[in-house]
Amino acid sequence: MVYIYGGGFTTGSASSSTTDGGNLAARGDVVVINIAYRLGALGVLTFNDGENSFVKWLGTTYADPSTHRFLGIHKGNYWISDQVAGLQWVQEHVADFGGDPSQVTIFGESAGAQSVQALVASPKARGLFRAAIIQSTYVDTYLPIPQFVTQFTNPIIDEAGCANSSDQVGCMQAYNATALTLLPNAASNTSQTITIDGTYLTTSFIDLNVTAIGKTTSSVPIMIGVNRDEAGVFDPPPVFTNVSDSFYNLNPGEGIQSPPSEVIAAALASGAFPLGTGPTNNNTLQNQVFNATTRFFTDYQLKCLSEYVAYTGVATGALPHVWFYEFNRTYQDPGYNYNGVCQAPVTPTHPYGDPSLEYFKCHAGDLEMNFGNFARDGLPERDEFDIPYAQRLTDYWTSFARNLNPNPSPEYLAARGYWNTLSQNEFAGTWEPVNTSAPSMMLLQWNSVMVPFGDVEQCAVIGESLDSLLG
16 A cells, blocks of 8 residues: 655655554454655646746647657656655665565655555556545646646746846756745745646646556455535634625635635535534634635535535446545544634543534544544544554555455455454445446444535536536
């Protein structure tokens, strides 16, 4: 299992204690490798250069019209080139650690999930893995090089004092690397990092047409999903008393895109995002508005995208099997809880929070449980189910890596003495793959249960229906 960390393509580390793979390896009989990649401007800085830098717009790609090759030398996407190099290293060396290079599963969260999705879409990554897990990916269209240069490269080189240089690339190469990462311009800290470079990525989004199989897209089994209230940690604080004001003042962190005004207008006019009555400890009007805003932005930025990728991959046959999930029990890192709403409510009987009560299941709240490292990170057990729940998640994830199916066999569980997961099987039943006639997902909680896809109506209202990619 090869993990790719998140952090908006601007922060993150392969040595985080939260995503240490020791528990996955020990419990799941897998080898876990975390790979690193370049971040910020060092990972994305793109130039429209080359011996013949003239490019022409041809439909959805920029290419040399005479040779149909993409032009330029410094075409960005260094982050994904690092990831491909890491996967190539795994192919060459994982057997030395007891791994099987033919059984590689890539997985990642947030920008790591965006990376996994891009690797599935990349012709350069084909054959380097056999399965993928996409945890909380978000809307981020791959940009043509000239557009990326205009929007992001030019402001960066201007701040670095290289805009008027006759050799902008040379000027930037001479610029101090640390200083480059600290430039204040938002363009140097954006999560909008993906370019259509013609080598690693050749389309504006993952191509799930069956004709792409064998050319660009890797046709592999997928696990994909979200946390129920992802945007609770991104949204503005609960200060608005009017839904319209709240929706139009979305200014999420980490460089994540705000919804276009026409999407906001459609959401407001539809009535599909009514005031919420929870989860909240204090049911004020501000909190009700915050609830509706969190639902809207979670749908727009994360949930709807994941659902229509899963649905389309199955509908076209581009992805042989897809399992979908939604986290309804999370454990938020206290240092990543900006609005203070992502923790379980404290009660007299649960001084560290009661996860059985309602609270926001926010972005990144899956990681402490997913890797089983909450105790290592100094977080206490909130109730008697935190440990068996984390064990259950580990068993799902590692079973998928071993068997291309998240359902661990009863024989394996019994042989390893994993009685908590074995008993949970009686409650949750089988995690069924996505079926386009009635798409369903595993609601990950204690006890887990299969339920229909969520907010399908809301996604259609904001232009992200299940068949969005089917034309």
